[in-house]
Amino acid sequence: MTVGVALNAADAPNQVDATVRLAQEAAAAGLRSAWFGQTFGADSPQLAAIVGREVPGLQVGTSAIPVFGRHPLLVAGQALTAQAATHGRYHLGLALGTKLLTETGFGLPFARPIARLREFLTALRQLTQTGTADFHGELLTATTPVPARVPGADDGVPILVAAMGPQALRVSGELADGILPYLAGPRALADHIVPALTAAAEAADRPAPRVVALVPGVVTDDVDTVRQKATEYLAFYEQIPSYARVLELSNARRASDVAVIGDEKTVAAEVRRYRDAGATEVVFSGTEIAGDENRRRTWALLGELAS
Template sequence: MDIGVVLPTAPAGANLVDDVVALAREAADSGLRSAWFAQLFNYDAIALAAVVGREVPDLAVGTSVVPVYGRHPLTVAAAAQTAQAATHGRFTLGLGLGAKAFVEPVYGVSHERPARHLREFLTALGEVLTTGNTDFAGETLTARTPLPASLPGASPTPVLVAAMAPRALRVAAELADGILPYLAGPRALGEHIVPALHQADRRHRVVAAVPVVVTDDVAAARAAAAEQFAFYNTIPSYQRVIGLSGVDEAADLVVIGDEDAVAAELRRYLDAGATELVATQTDLLGERDRLRTWTLLGELAKEVSE
């Protein structure tokens, strides 16, 4: 069982890519097994994962996540295969639907029928990644390869979906290798998400993305979390999973405390069915607590692999 981390990507030095590569080396030295990248508007997450995976061969890399809206399965497949070849098989493609507020006013496309769009996107993408070709015409997209699209050196790319709602989970169970739930607590995972996913015949990866901060200043971390995570309280899909987790607000799902308290809470995610953990927001209170958090995560990664 792997424990990884979403690497911070806030501009700090003269070159963001150089800074992230340095952080990735630090993560590997801490004992973490994987590095993940959220898609923002100032860099490409798949490209950044490819660079980091190439530069830091001790880490698996992945995206958490690339929204499917504003992108096409053919271009995503090409980028994913490039990353897979660059990392010699250590890349995982994480996809998500994205929030409506960051789709319609940004890309000028409709966010309607998201489960249907996800199904069609994954169908076309999967055909390209497995056969090198697709001839797909759906209700929300068309994808046809005029030339073979397989890439020498790119082993089959695992695809995860940030699915938590029932329809999206059904699509992920059928067409993906697993899921990347975020802000889904152990109760939501164990009672709702994992059972729905595993209704399919095969077992899937459940890579739980969990905000984690090891700190002595719990009050300050709680205050920072309340401010930073307030946005998720306004999104219906997150409102649902927050409620299923048995808490009132997204910030209540940030794992905060000393080493013993955090380790105990993370084990609850494993008990609930997570096959892997990815820590996010580890720098919520700054560098000192990030280093402390990564040290604990590295120790846990070693513990659970023994």
């Protein structure tokens, strides 16, 4: 099983330089992948491309670009460029996004998100695989009067979706290479998410999808203090319906209840629980909330688990 980390250096004097340094440290610890979030700040495909060039051998990915406010032609160009820059080590993550950020940030109605995801994936798959598209949907049009291919990215780009609800899982199983669930505990994965995803892929005669579980977690001896920080750090997600639902399915009251916090033995056991629940890859996030010492301790353990 691949083990990776989500890197967040948004508070550094120079986010790009700091992210490269973190990625080098992660790779030295034995971690296999580094993932980058996407909000309204740094462009995550560019960040992934830079890190992938600077840290050879490390898989890099975006987790995840919302489909609202973007177009498949533009996202395909970003993803293919990152794939060429990293010589095949880039993984593109997409997300529905949220009503709050979509309508407040872009001034767009958060309407028919599943239909938009389906059309976005259909057009994007054509573009990343062939460099051409002739797609005319209800919500999106994507055609290529001139080729959209990027030499050096001829094998395409793995596409994953931050899907956790039944409809998004069905679309992802049919059209994507896997999913990027966040705040979904082992119970939600094993009982709800993985079975629905697998069934959709099988019905579409597609290979078994990847399940890249993003897990907030830290190795520490000061469990109570770090969990309190995690409660504050993760509280934002509790107001978003998709996360509230998956937390309930995980038998969690607060988002921090699914955070993996404890000593090495405790955290290793929880990583194994995610594997047993169907995760093909585990990516730890939020390690920065507990300070550099605990972050390095966390990465050292994850590197051992990755080997």
